[in-house]
Amino acid sequence: MTMTTSDDGSQGYDVIVVGGGNAALCAALTAREEGAKVVLLECAPEEERGGNSSFTEGLMRCVYNGADDIRALSPDLTPEELASDFGRYTEEKFFDDMARVTQNRTDPDLCEILVKQSNATMHWMRSKGVRFLPQFGRQAFKVDGKFTFWGGATLAAVGGGRGLVDQLYRAAEKAGVHIRYKAWVRDLIHSDQGVTGVVVKMDQDTRKIFGKSVVLACGGFEANAAWRARHLGPGWDLAKVRGSKFNCGDGLDMAMRIGAQPTGHWSGCHAVGWERYADEFGSFETMDDYERDNYPFSIMVNSEGKRFLDEGADIRNYTYAKYGRIILQQPDQFAWQIFDSSVTHLLRPEYRARRVTKVTANSIEELADKLGDVNRDALIETIKAYNASITRDVPFSPNVKDGRRTQGLAIPKSNWAVALENPPFEAYAVTCGITFTFGGLKVTTEAQVLDTQHRVISGLFTAGEMLGGLFYFNYPGATGLMSGAVFGRIAGRSAARAAIGGGAAANVA
Numbered sequence: 001m002t003m004t005t006s007d008d009g010s011q012g013y014d015v016i017v018v019g020g021g022n023a024a025l026c027a028a029l030t031a032r033e034e035g036a037k038v039v040l041l042e043c044a045p046e047e048e049r050g051g052n053s054s055f056t057e058g059l060m061r062c063v064y065n066g067a068d069d070i071r072a073l074s075p076d077l078t079p080e081e082l083a084s085d086f087g088r089y090t091e092e093k094f095f096d097d098m099a100r101v102t103q104n105r106t107d108p109d110l111c112e113i114l115v116k117q118s119n120a121t122m123h124w125m126r127s128k129g130v131r132f133l134p135q136f137g138r139q140a141f142k143v144d145g146k147f148t149f150w151g152g153a154t155l156a157a158v159g160g161g162r163g164l165v166d167q168l169y170r171a172a173e174k175a176g177v178h179i180r181y182k183a184w185v186r187d188l189i190h191s192d193q194g195v196t197g198v199v200v201k202m203d204q205d206t207r208k209i210f211g212k213s214v215v216l217a218c219g220g221f222e223a224n225a226a227w228r229a230r231h232l233g234p235g236w237d238l239a240k241v242r243g244s245k246f247n248c249g250d251g252l253d254m255a256m257r258i259g260a261q262p263t264g265h266w267s268g269c270h271a272v273g274w275e276r277y278a279d280e281f282g283s284f285e286t287m288d289d290y291e292r293d294n295y296p297f298s299i300m301v302n303s304e305g306k307r308f309l310d311e312g313a314d315i316r317n318y319t320y321a322k323y324g325r326i327i328l329q330q331p332d333q334f335a336w337q338i339f340d341s342s343v344t345h346l347l348r349p350e351y352r353a354r355r356v357t358k359v360t361a362n363s364i365e366e367l368a369d370k371l372g373d374v375n376r377d378a379l380i381e382t383i384k385a386y387n388a389s390i391t392r393d394v395p396f397s398p399n400v401k402d403g404r405r406t407q408g409l410a411i412p413k414s415n416w417a418v419a420l421e422n423p424p425f426e427a428y429a430v431t432c433g434i435t436f437t438f439g440g441l442k443v444t445t446e447a448q449v450l451d452t453q454h455r456v457i458s459g460l461f462t463a464g465e466m467l468g469g470l471f472y473f474n475y476p477g478a479t480g481l482m483s484g485a486v487f488g489r490i491a492g493r494s495a496a497r498a499a500i501g502g503g504a505a506a507n508v509a
Helices: 022-035 051-055 068-071 091-101 108-114 118-127 160-175 225-231 250-257 320-328 364-370 378-386 478-499
Strands: 012-020 038-041 132-134 141-142 147-148 155-157 177-180 183-191 194-202 204-217 271-276 299-301 335-338 360-361 425-437 448-449 456-462
Touching: 012 022, 012 160, 012 194, 012 478, 022 051, 022 160, 022 204, 022 448, 038 204, 051 160, 051 478, 068 118, 068 335, 091 108, 108 478, 118 478, 155 160, 155 478, 160 177, 177 183, 183 204, 183 250, 183 478, 204 478, 225 425, 250 456, 271 320, 299 378, 299 456, 320 364, 320 425, 360 364
Parallel strands: 012 038, 012 204, 038 177, 194 456, 204 456
Antiparallel strands: 132 155, 141 147, 183 194, 194 204, 271 425, 299 335, 335 425, 360 425, 448 456
């Protein structure tokens, strides 16, 4: 095979993968399985590698049909752990969740691939050395001595997102993928015949690397304040960034400069309730301190002392990714989550972390006084009205939508309505933390990028956050890593086959 010499002195590659997170690594590993010579270009330094994947909990939403499927993916579980109630998460339920939370806008072809390949992808990742464990205590509460799982996201990589990334890098190194850090890809090399390489800045030196296929898997534009304001709307430049500071939309920009077709929800994103005084970008030192995801058991109030959303509309996994937007829309872009002492034992460890804005009080009046940036009188009236509206004959149950609701309020609480009447009360200040953007590139089911004339751009593939059309308005928790892995594999397989013969492949077994 004839190869063009790259500016870095190496022979050209079959497949160039741009990015360094879960999707990029799955693409690189799969391309190597196909026999391709692969280079992975990660713009971050080695100690910050992994993109947004490194900032996740490592949760992977996948189809499974009971404890036997969990055991197959987590063979080291003890008999006591296996006695947990894992339930089932069927293809039908996955499809329903994707359709419901995206308001039936998810691309049906891409969604079908995501769902149907989710379980097989987990087994493939395990074959590459990734270990999984059920998320006891984070995706399950213990009831009558037994963990009961809820919300469809049961398994996570050991070590969380950083553990997932480290395990995949070890697999890539073992497989012979060439990995370059501090490799900032600035442009695509292309002609009428397609994409044949990239322009990359490494060690303060701009050079060209040639290849027969390029996979773009380098994230959305969530870390780019100007792009957030432009595409998501006014005020989004003020949001905190939960993850990588390197995801500035470079891949999207370079692809669209050569005619790639944008698609999906470009004014939408995954955004959550986040520590009000968090750092501007994610950091590995504080990433576990800032999540505030137990809001279903709270009431949330803004600076006017008013509730502004239904905290108990659904299981956390189906609302957390859209509530950050609503918090950002509040006066001064913040809110307080307020908990009764009867539920504070259910709060995740990050509520007890080092860096948390917390107020504790022994009465509602004291709480209202301490929340100095909140309208005191309005807050007291809000809590009185909330307490009086609760259907107290319905028992509280944290594992299911329990139907313990309010009646007669302008903004209802549909489940987990716990009265604020047992001190001490705890309040936590939150703002909006953006995770990733939903807008991306239009692709075929083989992860080939299409241009604005709906034609395939030869040699160009994409996966991860850059793949458009899956998520709109909202997002089922733990679907992002699964999407990255599924379509990363497809992109890697397709890119390798396009490079070395055999054509692109739509499905990965």
